[in-house]
Amino acid sequence: MEALGALGALGAGAALLLGLYALLYYYLGVATRCRNAVSLRGKTVLITGGNAGIGKATAVNLARRGARVVLACRDKARGESAVYDIRRESGNSEVILMILDLGSLNSVRAFAQSFLESEPRLDILINNAGVLKDGQTSDGFDQAFQVNHLAHFLLTHLLLDRLKRCAPSRIVILSSSAHMYGKIDFRTFNKPTKCLIKGGQSYANSKLANMLHARELAKRLEGTNVTCYAVHPGIVKTEIARSYPWWSLWLVWFVRLFIRNSEAGAQTSIYCATEEGIERLSGRYFVDCRAKVPSPQACDDQLAKKLWEFSERLLGLTS
Ligand SMILES: NC(=O)c1ccc[n+]([C@@H]2O[C@H](COP(=O)([O-])OP(=O)(O)OC[C@H]3O[C@@H](n4cnc5c(N)ncnc54)[C@H](OP(=O)(O)O)[C@@H]3O)[C@@H](O)[C@H]2O)c1
Ligand SMILES: *[C@@H]1O[C@H](CO)[C@@H](O)[C@H](O)[C@H]1NC(C)=O
Numbered sequence: 001m002e003a004l005g006a007l008g009a010l011g012a013g014a015a016l017l018l019g020l021y022a023l024l025y026y027y028l029g030v031a032t033r034c035r036n037a038v039s040l041r042g043k044t045v046l047i048t049g050g051n052a053g054i055g056k057a058t059a060v061n062l063a064r065r066g067a068r069v070v071l072a073c074r075d076k077a078r079g080e081s082a083v084y085d086i087r088r089e090s091g092n093s094e095v096i097l098m099i100l101d102l103g104s105l106n107s108v109r110a111f112a113q114s115f116l117e118s119e120p121r122l123d124i125l126i127n128n129a130g131v132l133k134d135g136q137t138s139d140g141f142d143q144a145f146q147v148n149h150l151a152h153f154l155l156t157h158l159l160l161d162r163l164k165r166c167a168p169s170r171i172v173i174l175s176s177s178a179h180m181y182g183k184i185d186f187r188t189f190n191k192p193t194k195c196l197i198k199g200g201q202s203y204a205n206s207k208l209a210n211m212l213h214a215r216e217l218a219k220r221l222e223g224t225n226v227t228c229y230a231v232h233p234g235i236v237k238t239e240i241a242r243s244y245p246w247w248s249l250w251l252v253w254f255v256r257l258f259i260r261n262s263e264a265g266a267q268t269s270i271y272c273a274t275e276e277g278i279e280r281l282s283g284r285y286f287v288d289c290r291a292k293v294p295s296p297q298a299c300d301d302q303l304a305k306k307l308w309e310f311s312e313r314l315l316g317l318t319s
Pocket of ligand 1 (some may be wrong): 048049050051052053054055072073074075078099100102103104127128129130131147174175176177232233234235236237238239240241
């Protein structure tokens with residue numbers, strides 16, 4: 001009888017461990033790696049914010065595949081040190097730095113011009129840089145709105161002809177599952193926020209804008225062999241929450257149990273940049289290397305079109 005009880009306890013213990021393991025396996029993304037061995041020899045990749053976090057891990061992987069990798073970073077010293085690391089880790093010396101500050105639309109225009117002058121190709125554009133903070137940019141817009149959405153919208157616009165000429169080519173847009181908390185109110189959406197809590201809301205709004213950008217862009221790119229994808233990388237331990245005080249991060253300490261490292265967090269970006277045969281899923285949302293249905297707002301074609309026209313107006317672009 002007693003032996004049976006002990007056996008039962010052992011069984012329950014084993015089941016618990018197995019369950020925990022499955023949970024960790026799932027959350028750490030071990031199960032959802034990009035498994036293809038697609039070579040990128042002869043191709044050029046541009047990654048915004050490639051000097052840290054998910055962007056840097058993505059750059060290492062794509063450089064290993066033989067791509068020429070251009071990092072578009074705002075800080076020269078951080079950018080140069082990342083170039084050094086990425087060259088060393090990938091064994092590929094064709095990794096270069098160009099300066100781009102998404103908080104300045106003039107910087108975006110100057111960057112695009114010098115990129116187009118110095119680089120003959122663009123095969124993969126990864127709109128990766130992002131901020132989670134309050135305050136305003138030098139153009140007077142909200143930080144998250146401009147850095148995460150508007151500046152990337154402009155960058156994509158300025159580089160689109162080059163992408164078309166190099167087709168089949170791809171655009172990967174880093175969004176977030178936080179898009180589901182986003183709201184787009186065209187009266188307030190671009191106005192600077194003044195505290196971190198509101199900054200959190202405007203981050204979610206900007207990530208919804210990323211989803212809608214990908215959706216409308218895919219539509220406009222039909223028939224060009226240029227495709228685009230929106231990505232949620234998972235919850236990843238990076239510097240994204242650096243503006244928040246340490247104690248507020250303690251409030252979400254339990255999330256850290258399930259947090260991924262940047263290398264695991266880069267897998268879906270890498271997948272969308274390289275996987276063959278996903279072109280028919282252009283404009284869709286990818287999580288853990290699979291297409292996923294996003295929040296209803298992110299599927300609103302009318303809203304996507306309105307946001308596109310709103311962004312064009314702010315940038316003085318005419319279509
Ligand atoms: N981490 C997560 O859990 C998570 C979850 C969902 C989505 N995401 C998304 O993943 C993307 C990458 O974020 P991450 O987690 O890797 O964050 P990160 O470690 O903070 O990296 C962000 C990158 O963006 C760059 N950046 C910020 N502002 C810029 C500007 N004005 N101009 C040019 N570059 C700028 C940063 O450069 P500096 O080093 O110079 O600041 C850095 O290279 C973001 O779009 C984020 O929204 C992350
Ligand atoms: C797109 O790719 C297909 C298949 O390679 C090709 O037949 C077609 O001409 C391409 N279209 C454009 C606009 O480049």
